[in-house]
Amino acid sequence: MSDEKAPSPSRRQLFKSLGLVPIAAVGLAGCAREADKPADLGPAPGDYKPTFFTAAEWAFIQAACDQLIPADNIGPSASQAGVPEFIDRHMQTPYASGDIWYMQGPFIEAAPQFGYQGRLPVRDILRVGIKGIDAHCAKQFSGKSFAQLEHQDQEALLKSAEAGKLELENISAKEFFNQLLNETRMGYFCDPKHGGNKNMSAWKMIGYPGMRADYTNWVEVRDQPYPLPPVDLDGKRG
Amino acid sequence: MAIVKPKVDAVIVGMGWTGAIMAKELTDAGLRVVALERGPDRDTQPDFAYPRVVDELEGSIHRKFLQSLAKETVTARHSSKDTAVPYRQMGSFKPGTGVGGAGTHWSGCHFRALREDFNLRSNMKQRYGAKFIPEGMTIADFPVTYDDLEPHFDHFEYVCGTSGKAGVLNGAKIPGGNPFEASRSREFPLPPNRNYLGAELFYKAAREVGYSAYPIPASNASAAYVNPYGCQMGPCNFCGFCSDYGCLNYSKASPNASILPVLRLRKEFELRAHAQVLKVNLDGTRSRATGVTYLDADGKETEQPADLVLLCAFSLFNVHLMLLSGIGKPYDPVSETGTVGRNYSYQNLNRVTLFFDDSVQANGFIGIGGGGATFDDLNGNQLDNAKAGFVGGGVIWARQPGSGPIRGISTAPGVPNWGSAWKQGVKDAFRHSFYYEVQGACMAYRANYLDLDPTYRDAFGRPLLRMTFDWNANEIRASQFLVGKALDMCKVLNPKALSGDAKKDGEHYNITRYQSTHTCGGAIMGTDPKTSALNRYLQSWDVPNVFAPGANAFPQNNGYNPTGMVGALTYWAAKAIREQYIKSPGALIHT
Numbered sequence: 001m002s003d004e005k006a007p008s009p010s011r012r013q014l015f016k017s018l019g020l021v022p023i024a025a026v027g028l029a030g031c032a033r034e035a036d037k038p039a040d041l042g043p044a045p046g047d048y049k050p051t052f053f054t055a056a057e058w059a060f061i062q063a064a065c066d067q068l069i070p071a072d073n074i075g076p077s078a079s080q081a082g083v084p085e086f087i088d089r090h091m092q093t094p095y096a097s098g099d100i101w102y103m104q105g106p107f108i109e110a111a112p113q114f115g116y117q118g119r120l121p122v123r124d125i126l127r128v129g130i131k132g133i134d135a136h137c138a139k140q141f142s143g144k145s146f147a148q149l150e151h152q153d154q155e156a157l158l159k160s161a162e163a164g165k166l167e168l169e170n171i172s173a174k175e176f177f178n179q180l181l182n183e184t185r186m187g188y189f190c191d192p193k194h195g196g197n198k199n200m201s202a203w204k205m206i207g208y209p210g211m212r213a214d215y216t217n218w219v220e221v222r223d224q225p226y227p228l229p230p231v232d233l234d235g236k237r238g
Numbered sequence: 239m240a241i242v243k244p245k246v247d248a249v250i251v252g253m254g255w256t257g258a259i260m261a262k263e264l265t266d267a268g269l270r271v272v273a274l275e276r277g278p279d280r281d282t283q284p285d286f287a288y289p290r291v292v293d294e295l296e297g298s299i300h301r302k303f304l305q306s307l308a309k310e311t312v313t314a315r316h317s318s319k320d321t322a323v324p325y326r327q328m329g330s331f332k333p334g335t336g337v338g339g340a341g342t343h344w345s346g347c348h349f350r351a352l353r354e355d356f357n358l359r360s361n362m363k364q365r366y367g368a369k370f371i372p373e374g375m376t377i378a379d380f381p382v383t384y385d386d387l388e389p390h391f392d393h394f395e396y397v398c399g400t401s402g403k404a405g406v407l408n409g410a411k412i413p414g415g416n417p418f419e420a421s422r423s424r425e426f427p428l429p430p431n432r433n434y435l436g437a438e439l440f441y442k443a444a445r446e447v448g449y450s451a452y453p454i455p456a457s458n459a460s461a462a463y464v465n466p467y468g469c470q471m472g473p474c475n476f477c478g479f480c481s482d483y484g485c486l487n488y489s490k491a492s493p494n495a496s497i498l499p500v501l502r503l504r505k506e507f508e509l510r511a512h513a514q515v516l517k518v519n520l521d522g523t524r525s526r527a528t529g530v531t532y533l534d535a536d537g538k539e540t541e542q543p544a545d546l547v548l549l550c551a552f553s554l555f556n557v558h559l560m561l562l563s564g565i566g567k568p569y570d571p572v573s574e575t576g577t578v579g580r581n582y583s584y585q586n587l588n589r590v591t592l593f594f595d596d597s598v599q600a601n602g603f604i605g606i607g608g609g610g611a612t613f614d615d616l617n618g619n620q621l622d623n624a625k626a627g628f629v630g631g632g633v634i635w636a637r638q639p640g641s642g643p644i645r646g647i648s649t650a651p652g653v654p655n656w657g658s659a660w661k662q663g664v665k666d667a668f669r670h671s672f673y674y675e676v677q678g679a680c681m682a683y684r685a686n687y688l689d690l691d692p693t694y695r696d697a698f699g700r701p702l703l704r705m706t707f708d709w710n711a712n713e714i715r716a717s718q719f720l721v722g723k724a725l726d727m728c729k730v731l732n733p734k735a736l737s738g739d740a741k742k743d744g745e746h747y748n749i750t751r752y753q754s755t756h757t758c759g760g761a762i763m764g765t766d767p768k769t770s771a772l773n774r775y776l777q778s779w780d781v782p783n784v785f786a787p788g789a790n791a792f793p794q795n796n797g798y799n800p801t802g803m804v805g806a807l808t809y810w811a812a813k814a815i816r817e818q819y820i821k822s823p824g825a826l827i828h829t
Contacts, residue, residue, distance in 0.1 A: 068656040075661055095300045102307040102326040104694065110323040114314060115750040117323050155657075162655070181656060189643035190295050205661070206668040208603060208643055213292045213477035213486065215604040219432050225669070226601055233289045 048085040048195075052092050052123070059147035060130045061087055067154050068184045075205030076198075078184055086187030086196030087126075096123040116175050126183070129176030132168030133157065191233045200238030203230040210238065240531065240539040246270045249530055249544035251515045251559065254339020255801065256787040256808045257550035258493035258501065259394075262467070263812035264548075265506045267820060272542055274513035274532050276551075277305070277336030281494055286342075286484030294644035297482045301328055303343045304482075305335035305552075309514075309697040312554060314749050316708040317685060318571060324694050324702065329750040331584075331757050332482075333552040337511060338494040340552060340755060341801075342484045345639045346457040346491065346608025348400045349798035350391045350806070352618040353384040353420040358630070358794065366624050372712060374684045375629065376581055378793035381765045381774035384420045387806045390813075392423055394805035395455070398491035399463040399471045401428040401609075402455035416452040418614040431460045431474060431609040435600050436592075436672035440611040440636035443730040449613040454635060455802070456608030457491035467500045478640025480607030490607060511535070516698060518547050518563035518784060527565075527784050533698065545823070546783050546815070553790040557688050557760035558703040566761070566771045566780045569687050571706075577771040577779075579688040581762045582705065583795045584747075585754035586632065586678030586713045588740055590724045592733035593650040593671045600672045605640020612636070616723060617797045628715040630679030632797035634724045637675060641668075648673065650735040674728065676720040680758070681712055682794040688760040708747050717741040756800050758792040763807075766829075773827040775814040776807060782825040787811050 050058045065078035065087070078084070090096055098121030107119045120128060134145045137157070141149055146157065158177065160166040166173035187196030189203070191211065197203060203210050210230030218226060230238040247269035250257045257273055264271050280303075285291070296302045313322035334340035354361050357379040362371055371377065404422045405415025430453035433441070444451035458480070459471040474489035488495050501507050512535035519528045519541070529543035549556045560566055560578045569579035594600065612635035614620055621631040641647070643664070648671060653663030691704035721740035728736055764770025767779035776791055778784040787808040789800040818826055 069661065070658055072658045072661065074658060074665060093300070098308070100301055100304075100306045100308060100328070102311045102324045104324070106693065108321065108323060110321075111316075111746070113316075113746050113748040113750065114323050115325075115327050115329060117326065158656075184656075186295060186299060186644055191293055193293075194295055202643070206643060206647070206665050208668065211289050211292050213288060213475075213479060215476040215478065215601075216473075218601070219434055219476050219604055222435060222438075222599060225596075225599055233293060235289070 048082070048088070050084075050088040052088045056134065056145065057127065057130050058084065058088070059145065060134060063147040063154060064158065064180060065184045065187075067151070067158055068181060069188055076201040078188060080198070081188050081202050082196045082198040083184050083187035086190060086194055087183045089195045090183060090186070091123040091126065097121050118171070118175070120171070122179055122183070125171065125176055125179045128171045129168065129173070129180065132171055132173070132176070133161070136166070136168060193233050200230045200232055204238055240541045241534070242541045242543070243272075245529070245543040245545075246272045247544065248272075248546040248548060249274065249542050250548045250550050251530060252276070252339060252549070252551035252555070253337045253493065253509060254334065254550065254552065255341040255493055255805055257339070257548070258341075258497040259805060259808045260548045260550055260787065260812055261501050261507055262497050263809065263816060265501070265504050267816045268506070269546075269820070270506050272508045272510065272544070274515050274530065274542065275337050275509065275511045276514045277511065279509065279511040280337045280342060280484065281498070282484065282486070282488060286486050288486040291483055291486050292477070292479045294642045297479065298642075298645045303334055303336065303484060304328060305333050310555070310702075311696070312703045312705050313691045313694050314705045314707065316706075316746050318706055322691055322704045322706070325749055327750070330748070330753050331755045332752070333554065333755065337498065337509065338484070338492050341493045343482050344607070344755075344801060345481045345637070346606075347637070347799040348395065348398060348455045348457040348608060348802045350420065351384065351796055351798060351803050352418070352614070354618045355796040356380040356383055361619075362623070362629055370624065371629060375710075375712065376682045376684050377629065378581070378682075378762070378764055378769070380793060381763055381770075382807075382810065387810055388420075388423060390806035390809035391802060393466075393809055394802065396427050397465050397467065397496055398457035398805075399427055399459045399465055399496075400455050400457045400491070401431050401460035402426040402453050403430050405452060414452065416614055417450050418618060418620055426455065428460045428463055431456055431458060431606055433611070434476070434604050434606070434609075434638050435598070436638055436674070437610045437636040439731050440674065443727045444611070444613055446730045447727045449615045449727070451611045451613045454608055454610045454612050454637065456606065456610075458606050458608045459489045465496055467497065469496050469499050471495065474606050474609070476604045476606050478603045478605035478642065480605055480639040482645075514698065515559065516562075516700065518549075518559060518565060520564060520781060524564060525781055527781050546785075549784060549786040550788070553757050553760065553788045554688070554703055556786045556788050556790045560761055560771065560778075560786065561688075561690050561703070562700055565778055565784055568689055571684055571687055574684065575768075577761075577767070577769065579760055580769070580771070581682035581759040581793055582686050582688045582707060582757075583680045583682045583759045583792065584707065585756035585795055586680050586717055587753045588676040588678070588717050588721045588738070589673050590676070590721060590728055590736065590738040591648045591671060591673040592728055592731060593667055593735040595734055596666070596670055598670050600670050602638060602641035602668065602672055605638050607639040608637075610635055610637040616720060626719050628712045628719065630681055630712070630716060630794075630797070632676055632678030632716060632720050634674060634676050634720065634727070636672070638672060643668070648737075651737050674724055676717070676724050677754075677797055677799075678713065678716045678720055679797045680795045681710070682759055683710055709741060709745060714741045714743060714745060756789065756795060758789045758795040758800060761786050761790040762793045763791040764793065773825075775826045776811040777814075777826055779825075779829075783823065785811055785815065
């Protein structure tokens with residue numbers, strides 16, 4: 001019985017991947033203390049060195065995420081919140097290698113109501129998609145990569161991927177876009193322990209109290225906004 | 239060479255609600271019971287301990303408490319003319335795995351069926367004539383009545399510490415509850431939970447439109463409670479991590495918190511986790527089970543001989559095991575013969591979302607799975623089906639199991655999916671919107687059924703279960719009618735914006751979008767062995783030492799969540815085993 005209570009292999013692997021955290025966690029702790037100024041969006045997450053993405057892929061991820069969640073006066077941008085770091089780390093979890101997806105063939109086309117029927121797990125959907133978009137850009141914009149394009153060109157490309165109007169090699173641009181958007185939103189709103197949502201800045205933007213998980217005294221309060229700032233899984237206050 | 243374990247009186251496949259109830263009842267009767275659970279063992283400590291359990295990424299994206307589709311899944315198609323493809327990513331429904339099963343990550347809505355839900359077919363015929371039931375619709379009466387099950391509904395609610403308010407008590411209507419419910423023999427074990435804003439406003443809107451709203455019966459404890467087994471529950475703290483999560487607070491009833499603390503101490507009971515049952519073994523006559531074959535935690539093929547086999551897996555996988563083992567004749571929709579796979583049905587779930595300005599503190603992060611409010615004015619005999627134009631009713635409810643930004647933030651109509659306008663949209667909506675849902679019944683049809691897939695296999699080499707299912711005009715009309723009523727009611731509350739997702743004419747079933755885990759039918763109970771796989775005691779007509787309790791037994795699905803009914807049916811079957819079968823093993827109904 002005691003053996004059965006040990007974390008399952010996939011959970012153990014997840015722990016292991018989270019073992020990569022220390023550098024980021026130290027940075028986070030350092031910044032949490034100076035985070036009280038409203039304008040301060042936390043650390044510049046530029047120090048993170050990707051261990052999954054290549055340099056070219058990393059440039060794409062940073063540029064694309066900031067198109068999806070741009071810098072403005074509403075809240076942090078994706079890169080200010082550490083989304084690229086989240087995605088780089090998330091791609092190294094069992095989830096992103098297809099651990100909980102049915103991955104056996106044959107892989108046949110089906111109506112969209114049946115979901116993605118290709119053979120790539122999330123991390124390869126991103127890889128193959130990035131390569132496809134950069135190849136498309138090189139052809140269309142005289143050798144430039146996506147990250148080197150003007151903002152409006154980047155935005156237009158993502159819009160046509162979202163609408164399924166962009167033809168890429170080996171992958172549906174729409175499927176790629178959906179996975180990229182999902183990953184970006186997850187990185188924006190996840191617990192900071194996963195690398196994104198630095199300083200709980202995305203939670204503060206929407207007023208999410210994070211991991212408090214006890215609202216006994218607030219269920220019936222109607223006349224004032226919930227007053228407490230967020231806490232994360234480590235017990236830090238935002 | 240398979241390892242052969244010593245024979246036991248009963249082997250249970252799956253340790254969710256039905257498995258835990260059976261194990262308790264059969265060990266009460268003195269049987270030696272072995273339970274085989276395909277997933278890991280789980281308990282409140284350490285598996286649902288705060289803070290780790292409330293990690294949204296692990297719970298709602300990595301699907302920590304759900305089955306891995308890499309190991310077992312189904313294939314799906316809209317009609318028998320199509321080629322089915324695998325359910326590759328979790329979407330429309332979410333089977334659990336591990337000790338507790340879907341009973342750990344459910345919400346807690348704990349309904350009884352209405353009296354008329356039990357005799358749907360004859361009731362429709364009587365009220366509107368046989369012609370009112372469309373061609374191809376294969377609805378049937380349950381072979382049990384509400385009165386048969388009342389003591390078991392009652393007992394299961396007391397095991398779960400269900401919080402609610404009776405509307406009809408020993409035949410007398412009492413204020414505050416559902417005036418249309420079938421009579422209860424006792425008040426709920428606990429009073430209703432407090433209302434979050436959306437539920438409070440639901441009462442207001444329902445009152446103005448003339449509906450009789452009442453608290454959803456919730457197996458989320460409103461106060462400290464000790465159940466008849468001595469298991470303790472604490473009051474729900476509205477943590478907001480209910481659906482998808484194990485309860486951190488001993489507040490949501492589950493096999494883990496409500497039954498297993500007793501079972502784990504019993505010498506007659508042995509639980510083997512990571513035990514993947516592959517099939518039920520039958521003897522040469524094919525009419526008697528000799529036990530089951532499973533893979534142990536180490537992957538070794540192991541045989542567990544037993545006198546009695548209880549299929550207590552998730553509804554879909556009960557059907558799968560019966561098909562794989564040759565228990566009963568597979569259903570053939572062309573000749574309309576065979577029973578296993580017949581009458582697969584689902585749930586007709588739809589949502590309306592209300593958006594307000596920032597003066598309205600909706601606080602969707604405050605959550606309780608089964609709490610909230612609903613009404614039955616459009617369900618059962620309250621609904622004039624002839625006028626509404628469809629068979630089966632439904633409920634509209636306010637329910638807030640807890641939202642978090644990773645689980646998704648609904649934005650007002652017109653807000654894009656990304657960019658600064660999206661950021662503004664999620665900021666505006668997150669604390670100032672809530673939703674109501676329409677949960678409609680789903681009828682059974684000749685063309686909606688389960689069988690074995692000819693192409694795809696699971697991680698153990700077995701053919702996957704194949705689901706042939708699509709929406710029919712009846713359910714689409716129901717969706718449009720009920721969502722229309724919900725939208726009308728919401729207008730009373732003057733939201734800034736309002737969205738609803740009624741099904742469109744001709745719309746096909748979309749397996750990618752979460753709707754409901756209420757997959758029903760496939761091995762239904764009935765009075766005729768030609769059209770049902772199980773008799774009224776959930777006993778296989780063909781192999782009488784196999785029982786298959788679960789939502790697989792529903793001839794069709796009603797407008798309520800199935801768990802209350804599933805629990806009651808399981809206690810009912812256990813009683814028949816204890817009082818009749820043990821004394822004289824064999825078929826309990828002779829035809």
